[in-house]
Amino acid sequence: MNLSDMPKSVQLREAGAARGGGNLVGIQPWMTPADYASEGTLVSRLAGYLEAAKRQGWLNARTIVVFPEYLGTWLVITGEGPAVHRAARLSHAMQRLLLRHPIRAFAAVFAAREKDRVAAGLFRVRARAIARGYQGTFSRLARDFGVTVVAGSTVLPNPSVRRDKIVAGEGPLYNVSAVFGPDGIPYPKLVRKVNLTSAESPFLASGSVTELPVFETPAGRLGVLICADSWYPEPYDRLRSQGVELIAVPSYIAQQGCWNEPWHGYDGAAGPDDVDKLDVGYLTEAQAWRAYTLPARISSSGARAGINVFLSGALWDLGAEGGSVMVTAGQASVEVQPARGALLNLWV
Secondary structure, eight states: OOGGGSOTTOEEEEESOOOSSOEEEEEEOEEOGGGGSSHHHHHHHHHHHHHHHHHTTOOOTTEEEEOOTTTTGGGGGTTSOHHHHTOSSHHHHHHHHHHHSHHHHHHHHHHOOSSSHHHHHHHHHTHHHHHHHHHHHHHHHHHHHTOEEEOOOEEEESOEEETTEEEOOSSOEEEEEOEEOTTSOBOSOOEEOOSOOTTTTTTOOOOOGGGOOEEEETTEEEEEOOGGGGGSHHHHHHHHHTTOOEEEEEEOBOOTTOTTSBOOOOOSSSOOTTOOGGGTTTSBHHHHHHHHSHHHHHHHHTOSEEEEEEOEEOOTTOOOBOOOEEEETTSOOEEOOSOSOEEEEEEO
């Protein structure tokens, strides 16, 4: 994607001052199904944002680039043709995927033990392609721009890193995030989402908070909390025990227009114990994220800085909401409003 092709409403925000310690660059891209037509189209789309960050002087050997949750998930449709990309609704796109792989897909759906057997079956059928596209896309971006990349997240069955490659395994599906070094090689450990939302629990399994890793990066010791995990105190305690210095939170809210509307409460099987029930309906969604996620909890982790980035776009009939935010421990956070894309830079 050329810089001239980027949405005109992309917001640019910067905080702090360059002192040689590195920086966190958050990318809130505006995505459509057509961006997943091939691995090449996805790389081109995301590279446009990185080129813009480079022109701002925001990329260097100690930069950590953070992409949003579920950005890599829609690699499930890569190479599946225009009929899938142009479907009006996600359910229609999934139906067309089933019909493109009738024998394997229906067998996988029949064998699935999850509540949402269709989603579980389709992600298993496409698991190798997803893993290959996820590895190829974010490895290339990290290597081409010489930066550390937190590759948003994707859905894979029991994945692992083998011989510097992310591979799909057998068993439960997880919402996972990989971190790639500037050489394009993924760190050996993957991050598995621990606290699932009501939309995820019918087909995904939970990771363990005791297995949340910390990554030794050129900018410092980095922890990654996938979306809902940033609401709970336990993940921050886990990161603190490992000497975390920086926190990245890839997020996604599939509900259009909710950011400045009354908060309906935590979306999950059981919310954090310290949520004040009186805040439900009183705070806005944005205020609740400030009160109970990274801006409020970073101090308990011992980290000095963090960034939370949200996915935006027009992905079938799914919503996409959220204002990305940069946080420095002990100081006020800097937030952008939901928009057609944003680039944030926090010097650490």
